[in-house]
Amino acid sequence: MKHAHVRDRLGPYLEGDLPLQQRALVDAHLDACESCAAELKELRGTIALLRSLPELEPPKGLAGRVMARIQAGEAQPSRWVRLVDGFDLLLRPRPLVVLVAASAGVLALTLLTPGFRTEPGEPQLGTSETLASSETARLQRLALPSVWAREASFAHLPIGSSADPEPSPLVSGLGALDSEPDRLSRDPSRCLEGPSQIPLAECDDRAFALAEEASDVDRAGKAARTPGTAEGFERTSGPAAPR
Amino acid sequence: MRREVSHEIAERGPLVRAGAVRAPVLDDPDQELVARWRGGDSAAFEALVRRHERRVFRLLVRMLGSPSEAEDVAQETFLNLHRHGHRFRGDARFSTFVYRVAANAALNRRRTIGRGQARERNLAESQACGLATPLPLADPEREAAGAQVRNRVQEALMALSPALRLPLVLYDIEGLGYSEIARVLELAEGTVKSRIHRARQALRPLLGALAREMGPGRAA
Numbered sequence: 291m292k293h294a295h296v297r298d299r300l301g302p303y304l305e306g307d308l309p310l311q312q313r314a315l316v317d318a319h320l321d322a323c324e325s326c327a328a329e330l331k332e333l334r335g336t337i338a339l340l341r342s343l344p345e346l347e348p349p350k351g352l353a354g355r356v357m358a359r360i361q362a363g364e365a366q367p368s369r370w371v372r373l374v375d376g377f378d379l380l381l382r383p384r385p386l387v388v389l390v391a392a393s394a395g396v397l398a399l400t401l402l403t404p405g406f407r408t409e410p411g412e413p414q415l416g417t418s419e420t421l422a423s424s425e426t427a428r429l430q431r432l433a434l435p436s437v438w439a440r441e442a443s444f445a446h447l448p449i450g451s452s453a454d455p456e457p458s459p460l461v462s463g464l465g466a467l468d469s470e471p472d473r474l475s476r477d478p479s480r481c482l483e484g485p486s487q488i489p490l491a492e493c494d495d496r497a498f499a500l501a502e503e504a505s506d507v508d509r510a511g512k513a514a515r516t517p518g519t520a521e522g523f524e525r526t527s528g529p530a531a532p533r
Numbered sequence: 534m535r536r537e538v539s540h541e542i543a544e545r546g547p548l549v550r551a552g553a554v555r556a557p558v559l560d561d562p563d564q565e566l567v568a569r570w571r572g573g574d575s576a577a578f579e580a581l582v583r584r585h586e587r588r589v590f591r592l593l594v595r596m597l598g599s600p601s602e603a604e605d606v607a608q609e610t611f612l613n614l615h616r617h618g619h620r621f622r623g624d625a626r627f628s629t630f631v632y633r634v635a636a637n638a639a640l641n642r643r644r645t646i647g648r649g650q651a652r653e654r655n656l657a658e659s660q661a662c663g664l665a666t667p668l669p670l671a672d673p674e675r676e677a678a679g680a681q682v683r684n685r686v687q688e689a690l691m692a693l694s695p696a697l698r699l700p701l702v703l704y705d706i707e708g709l710g711y712s713e714i715a716r717v718l719e720l721a722e723g724t725v726k727s728r729i730h731r732a733r734q735a736l737r738p739l740l741g742a743l744a745r746e747m748g749p750g751r752a753a
Contacts, residue, residue, distance in 0.1 A: 297734075300730075301726070301729065301730030301733065301734075302726070302730075307726075329737070332737050332740075332741030332744060332745070333733055333734075333737055334744075335740070335747065336733055336737050336744055338744065339747070340686065340705040341706070342686075343683060343706055344683065346587075346590060346591045346594055347587070348587050348607065349600070352582075352586050352590070352604065353582040353583045356579075356582050356608050356612065357578075360575070360615055364612055365615040366616070
C-alpha cells in the first residue's frame with residue numbers, strides 16, 4: 291500500500307470505519323513507515339487538542355433577553371418569510387392537490403381548444419347538426435379570403451389544364467355562400483356521406499349552384515366572355531352538380 | 534526505534550467518543566416541550582431556550598471565535614427558531630433543528646462581516662475577555678500554559694473555512710454523530726466524513742507540533 295493511500299485512510303482508520311482487510315494493510319504499512327506513523331500520531335494529537343477544549347457557559351440571562359425580544363414582537367415573521375412559506379405550502383407534494391390541478395388543466399385545455407369550444411346557443415358536440423354546421427363553417431372559411439378561394443378552386447384542375455385568367459366565378463360564387471350559409475346546411479348529409487369519395491367536389495358543385503342562383507346575371511356575363519371556364523371548374527371528376 | 538513503533542501500535546484503535554448523540558428520533562426529549570410551545574405556551578419555548586442555550590453558545594463561539602458575537606448570534610438563533618419553528622416537521626430531533634438554525638446563523642454572520650476583519654477582532658476579543666480561561670486553577674503557570682494552548686487551537690480552527698470548520702466542531706467538540714451532522718448540514722454522510730478528515734488534515738500542520746509538545750495524555 292502506498293503512502294498516499296494510507297494517509298487517505300487515516301481518518302476512517304482512527305474512527306474504526308475501515309474494513310478489516312484494509313485495516314490490516316494500513317497496520318502493516320504503519321509498522322514499516324515512520325513518516326505515516328508520525329502523521330497518525332500528529333492526527334491523534336490534533337484530535338485530542340480539539341476535544342480538550344473546555345466547556346463554555348452561556349452568558350447569564352440569555353434566555354430572558356431572548357424572551358423579552360420575542361415579547362417585543364421581534365420574532366414575527368417578515369412578509370418575505372410569509373411569502374416563502376406560502377410558496378412552500380403550495381409546492382409541498384400532495385397527491386390529491388396534484389391530481390385536482392392536473393384534471394383542471396386538462397379540462398381547461400379541452401375547453402380552450404378551438405375544435406371543442408362551443409358558443410352559447412350553438413348545438414352540442416356530436417350531433418349531425420353540429421357536424422353539418424362545422425362543415426359549413428369550414429366552407430365559409432374557405433370562401434372568406436377570396437384569393438385563397440380562387441387558388442383553391444384551381445387545385446381541382448388537372449395539372450396542365452388551362453386556367454382562367456379572368457376572376458373565377460367561384461369567387462363570386464363562394465362569396466354568395468357568405469350570405470346564404472344555411473342553404474348548404476339544409477342538406478348536410480350529402481356533403482358528409484362518403485367523405486373519401488368526392489364530397490368536397492360535390493359541395494363545391496352545390497356551392498356553385500347556389501352561387502349561380504344568387505348572381506345569375508353576373509355569371510352569365512362572365513361565362514359568355516370565357517366559355518369553358520365554368521365547365522373546366524365545375525368538373526374535373528365526378529358527376530355534375532344538379533341544377 | 535522498534536520499541537517506539539510497538540508502542541504506537543499499542544496506541545492504535547478506534548477513537549470512541551463519550552457522549553456521542555446517536556439516539557433515534559422517537560426518543561426526542563424535547564417532544565413534549567415542542568408540542569406545548571406549538572400549542573401557544575411561551576413558557577415551553579423559554580424552557581427549550583434554557584435547555585439548548587449552552588450547546589448553541591458553544592457552537593457559535595467555536596464558529597465565530599468571539600463570546601460577545603456568539604451571544605448576539607445566539608439570540609438571533611432563538612428568534613429565528615421562534616420565527617420558523619413551524620417548519621420543524623419532527624422527522625429529526627429538535628436539537629438537530631436547533632443546530633441547523635444556529636449553524637445557518639453563524640454562516641450568515643460570517644458572510645455579513647469580512648472574514649479577515651472578523652478573525653482579527655474575534656481573536657483579540659477572545660484573548661482579552663478570558664475565553665481561554667474559564668475556570669481558575671490552583672497553578673497559575675499551568676493555567677497560563679493551558680490558556681495559550683486553547684488560544685492556539687481556537688486560532689487554528691478559525692483558519693479553516695466554515696465549510697470544514699462546522700462539521701469538525703460538530704463532531705469533535707459537540708460530539709454529534711456522522712448521521713446527525715449530515716442532517717444538520719443537509720449533506721450526505723460521506724461528504725461529512727470527508728470534510729471532517731480534510732479539516733483534521735488541515736489542522737495537523739498547525740497543531741501537530743503543539744500536540745507533540747504536549748505529549749501523550751496531556752492534551753486530553
